[in-house]
Amino acid sequence: MNAIESVSQDRADIDYEAFRQELVEFMQTHCPGALREKVRSNQKLGRAEFSQWQQILHRRGWSAPGWPVERGGTGWDLQQRYLFEQVSAELDCPPLYHHGLGHIGPVIMHFGTPEQQARFLPRIVDGSEWWCQGYSEPGAGSDLASLRTSAVLQGDEYVINGQKTWTSHAHEADIMYTLVRTSNEGRKQAGITLLLVPLNTPGIEIRPIHTIDQWHHVNEVFLNDVRVPVSHRIGEDGGGWACAKFLLDRERLSPATVPRLLRQLEQVEDLIRERIRQQGATPSLHAAMGRLFLAQASAQGAKEMLLSAIHEEMNGTLRSSKSSALKLHCSELSQQISSLAYDLAAPHYAPRLLPQPPTADGSDELDIERQLVHTYLFYRSRTIAGGTSEVQKNVIARDLFGA
Ligand SMILES: Cc1cc2nc3c(=O)[nH]c(=O)nc-3n(C[C@H](O)[C@H](O)[C@H](O)COP(=O)(O)OP(=O)(O)OC[C@H]3O[C@@H](n4cnc5c(N)ncnc54)[C@H](O)[C@@H]3O)c2cc1C
Structure with a gap:
């Protein structure tokens, strides 16, 4: 019994071999040769490459393999999802960019309001909006609950001050999902809130961190009186830790x-x-x-x-x-x-x-x-x-x- 047989219930209505063949034919025909060569030769991929491939997959209806059909996903079962990743890797197609599809998308599906779901999810599926994760800070990495970037509610806006670090792809992203401190009362975890911060908001400065490989991957993000509307908060004020844990398990x-x-x-x-x-x-x-x-x-x-x-x-x-x-x-x-x-x-x-x-x-x-x-x-x-x-x-x- 192989790995797939041991964990999944095969659906009689799906011909997995034909499905695999369909994937092979599509990827061979539609993934541009220059892109596959970049992946094959282990070059660094950026937004341009990831979104080019995501948009091609979107036109075929395959840009969100793990998402339900009603959210623009494929509704594929386990075997189909694994076959998709397997064929994609074997043919040197780019992986799917994870911050939207794998991280914040499922959080918005689970904790977001219908308005937030309608605003943010379609642009993750079609690859038109790009995300990064602002969790870590100097002094708050493994011990994430010690984070100090603060957000103070003023009217219907949060005003954010602080610094994030190691923020992958921030220099290419449109929106950062970020954990901020909205209260210092009680347990450290209880005062944390999840906000979505458009990176073109005034008061944001992004500086590259130069790493040993010399690829520009990570950044520092400074937030100085950055204002975001309350409608960009996911879940309750002080409810960010539950969202963070949900996301980390999937990450x-x-x-x-x-x-x-x-x-x-x-x-x-x-x-x-x-x-x-x-x-x-x-x-x-x-x-x-x-x-x-x-x-x-x-x-x-x-x-x-x-x-x-x-x-x-x-x-x-x-x-x-x-x-x-x-x-x-x-x-x-x-x-x-x-x-x-x-x-x-x-x-x-x-x-x-x-x-x-x-x-x-x-x-x-x-x-x-x-x-x-x-x-x-x-x-x-x-x-x-x-x-x-x-x-x-x-x-x-x-x-x-x-x-
Ligand atoms: C390439 C790269 C990309 C990243 N991208 C992002 C990103 O996009 N967004 C983001 O928010 N963060 C990102 N990070 C940050 C990453 O999540 C943190 O670096 C990581 O969580 C560790 O935190 P730290 O660097 O503060 O180290 P520390 O937490 O200070 O840890 C230092 C050392 O102490 C050890 N240690 C700490 N606590 C314990 C413990 N309780 N028990 C045993 N050992 C312990 C650690 O294992 C480590 O060896 C990225 C980091 C890298 C290197």
């Missing part, structure tokens, strides 16, 4: 992660075989093959875990320990795979080991070894972003043992 369960890891393993295997063709089966290449087999076995384990987690999420029975265990496992596995790729690529890349700025004509952009080194550097953040590995272990222990 840790990303259906795209495992198929992407499996695709990276294929690429590393190709690289090892290429080296063996060039150099013969040296002891170090033998050792690399051994590391690859172990990583492949771990990835199969991750796939089993993902499928059962999606199944539970669809039934409303997902436990936080499972999504945290999956996040922990996949973060560490992605670092193992990128370390293996780095060990193979770095000696060839050594003269230019420190990432160089792109050349004017972009000629260097497709240098696969250079991109593997960038990916290795970028993936150091995998065990930090979205909650550190230590924090995931705490969540698992609390959920399983009540610790």
Whole structure:
């Protein structure tokens, strides 16, 4: 019995093989070659690439695979959702951008008013509005409830002051969903509120953070007397912590992660075989093959875990320990795979080991070894972003043992 059979009830009315074929044909025909080449060669993707693909999928009705039909989603079952991610990864199509579809969209569906749902959800599905997450602050990362950015209600507006940090894609986003402190009374969690802040509001300054990989991914966001209407608050004043927890459980369960890891393993295997063709089966290449087999076995384990987690999420029975265990496992596995790729690529890349700025004509952009080194550097953040590995272990222990 394979992983899919063990966790899902096959629907007799769906021909999964025909569905898979439909996905393959659509993605091969409609995903532009230049985009697939960027994904294949591990280049950094930005809004332009993500939204180009999302709009293509939207025209086909496939831009929100995990959403219900009445919200513009596909209504697909578990197998269909997994097949979509699998074919997309195998054919080097971009992953779906997660901040709208995977994070704030489900929160608005669950906690938002009908007016908020009508205003925000369609633009997530069609990819016309872009989101970022303003949770972390200097001094409030793992201990998120210590956040200090304040919002004071004045009439029918909140006035926000403070600083967010590590805000991924803020420089490309239209709206930031953010946690702010609206009260200092009682438990720290009770004074937190979730607000939606359009990033063109006066008083916002976005500054890039320069990271080791030299990709512009994260930012600091400064908020100085920023005014947003009360209608941009999700849930109750002081009800932000419930929204944050709902979102974090989903953030840790990303259906795209495992198929992407499996695709990276294929690429590393190709690289090892290429080296063996060039150099013969040296002891170090033998050792690399051994590391690859172990990583492949771990990835199969991750796939089993993902499928059962999606199944539970669809039934409303997902436990936080499972999504945290999956996040922990996949973060560490992605670092193992990128370390293996780095060990193979770095000696060839050594003269230019420190990432160089792109050349004017972009000629260097497709240098696969250079991109593997960038990916290795970028993936150091995998065990930090979205909650550190230590924090995931705490969540698992609390959920399983009540610790
Ligand atoms: C690439 C990247 C992208 C990010 N994108 C976003 C984003 O879009 N939006 C956003 O809001 N944030 C984002 N973050 C921030 C991220 O969520 C935080 O960095 C993370 O939660 C850790 O917080 P911190 O950096 O303040 O470290 P700290 O919380 O200060 O942790 C420092 C160290 O102490 C350990 N530690 C802390 N508490 C405990 C504990 N209770 N038990 C055991 N060990 C503990 C941690 O594991 C870590 O090793 C991003 C971070 C990175 C690196």
